[in-house]
Amino acid sequence: MGLCLVVYEGGEDLEEVAVGGYSDFGALRDYVTRELEPAGRAGSRFPMFILHSDCDGEWSVADCERLREELAVIAREMQARPPVAFASEWQRSEASSMGLVPRNAFESFLALSGGFLVEALQDLVEFALKRRAPISFQ
8 A cells, every 4th residue: 555645735636745655654754763863762853754644634734844844854864874775675676777776865765756755755845835735645
């Protein structure tokens, strides 16, 4: 089962990030918790990103303001850390077909819709803020 994060307006899908499986999103959040939060305490530094359920609901516009800040720190810190193994076979296959050899942890998590997952999330948050619309979990 896959996770898609979507910005809707008037019932229309304006922008989305196909994350991949829920396990792919979980792997990114597990990495952030384990490597970037003090003593691996989930949500201690990045509560908006880590503690929100990935099953339903949305990040409101106000949530996106905070999420923007959290993702900027996450991206910066992941770019300074060594690469890790891809979380799923589709990521390994996609990286191989692109000739991608991750140089850091940031490049070790891909979005099914293309590109690096954290960067795709940052772009989606910026889009949501520009439109003043929430991001829905689908």
